[in-house]
Amino acid sequence: MNKKVLGISIGAVALLAIIIGGIVLQKQASERKQIEAAQSELSTIEKEAKKKGELYTSVAALYDEEFDFLAKDTTIKMIEKAEASLSKKQTEINKLEKEYGSKVKAAAAEKAVEKLQEQVTLAKDKREIQTEVNALFSSKESAIEGDKVKKELAITADLTEEDISAITETFEDYEELDGKWKEAIDAIIKNAEDQVAQVKKINKLLDEAFDGNLPKETLKQSDYDTLNKEVAKVKNEELKTTYTAKLLLMKAMIDTQAQLDTLTKQQKEAQEAAAKAVEDAGNAAQQAVEDATNAASQQAAEATDILAGYSDDQIEFARVWLAKIGTKPSELNVTRIAAGTPINPYNASSATYPTEVIMLGGAYSAEGSVVYASNHNGTVTIYSVPGHWPAAAASDPEVSMEMTQGILANGQVMSVPTGNPNDVRDLILLQR
Structure with a gap:
């Protein structure tokens, strides 16, 4: 090969190297630009998920304050909307991680979004539990709404221990539920439990006092007094009315039995007095009459004394x-x-x-x-x-x-x- 041909070949190679180098540099520059854009997008997502950011604000709006009580107007639709927004951002982060790998830093944005997702999931759980807890009570008022808590509402008339257990078991599955909100829910459920226990106690007393729909003839005044005291504690007016009707039946039976006992006693005393009068005759009979008269007079005097001073x-x-x-x-x-x-x-x-x-x-x-x-x-x-x-x-x-x-x-x-x-x-x- 002559010198001229060799010079041309070397020049061509050099030119080709320059062209290839330029292409490589251009590609690297383009890739750097894409990575910078991806990193900028991740930074934007992180900023939105931090305090005062758009994502953070939408999640914070679900709560009353300090991510504890739900806001009064929080709905399932609002929760689902916040959940969808966070899911979309999480998808964007995953896409950038998959495309650029370790060339971008996605951990901070991912952590911020995950933290908000936890709060949204918590809001959904709280909303579900609040709905179930409010359904335990007969009042049109809610037992818990926002940070307003009513711990003394009346339960529904058909509430059972099993209904409450179903809620408490669900509640116990969420270890992350704590704070003043949990204390409020605990107090509300305790109120429901106490009332159900009171109803159970009354029903047991009624079972002991009744044969079917009729009061037992062996009822005593103390049975009535005990049940009356327990019924006074019932908050549900429908249940209280039902129990009061039972009390009236009990009272009627007790009074009837008392009257029968009195009549039986009086009849027995009369028979004994008559027999004694026949047996003793004369003075003894007269003495019995005088004694009875004195007793009646004394009773009348006592009655007069008791009612003295009343019109x-x-x-x-x-x-x-x-x-x-x-x-x-x-x-x-x-x-x-x-x-x-x-x-x-x-x-x-x-x-x-x-x-x-x-x-x-x-x-x-x-x-x-x-x-x-x-x-x-x-x-x-x-x-x-x-x-x-x-x-x-x-x-x-x-x-x-x-x-x-x-x-x-x-x-x-x-x-x-x-x-x-x-x-x-x-x-x-x-x-x-």
Whole structure:
């Protein structure tokens, strides 16, 4: 090969090397630019996920404060929207990591996004638990809403221990749930547990007191008192009304048995007294009569002493209630209704009371009510005034007049028994 050809070959090689070098440098520069852009994107994601960033703000909005209580207006839709945004950013980070590997630093952005994802997952768990906890109670109010917590709401009437256990078991699976929110949920569930336990206790007492739907004849006053005390603690009004009806049946049975026992005892005493009178005759019989008379006088004197200081009206109110209702109410409300007042307050076309009448009622309708007029001679006239008037009586004047005239026509005159002076005094103290 001559020198000229050799020179041309070397020049061509050199030129080719220059061209290839330029291409390599250009490719490296382009790659650096792409890596810088990728790193910039990761930095932007990290910034958005940090405090005051767009992602951070959207997650923080789910909470009331300090990522503890959920915000009052937090919905599942808001949680899912935040979850979707974070998932999208996580996908972007994964794509950049896969494309550039160790050439980019994605750890900080990934950690920031993961931290927010944990808060969103926590919000979803809290929202689910709050929904289940609120469903334990019959009130239209929520037991927990935002940072507002109501620890004394009444449970639903059909709530069971199993219902509560299902929630507590779910709750225990989330170890990350803590703080004041957890304390609030614990307190709410404790309230539900206590009420369910109270209902269970009452149902057990009722099972012991009843044979089917009827109270046992062996009931004692102490059985009634114990159950009455427990029923007073019930917060659900539907359950309390049901239990109160059972209490009224128990009281009626106890009073009936007491009356039967008294009659049996009196009959036995009378038979014994008669036998003794026949056997002893003469003076012995006379002495027995005198003793009985003295005992009756003493009892009458004691009754007078017990009721001393109370007005005739107060005594009459109590005796009428005992005679017609028998059971002791939580309070005895007394209302005087003037003569000429319409019997049906919901329709002007109503017969009116010819004289002043007295309306007696317990604290609530289940305890009963009595409407009567005093005849001031030891008797009263009882009027069967309904506690709830039918719709027709309110809208139809003829129906109203017919019903109310019937009430007047069917008034029953009743002698007011003296009754047990202690019971009479107890009811006087309950008069309002």
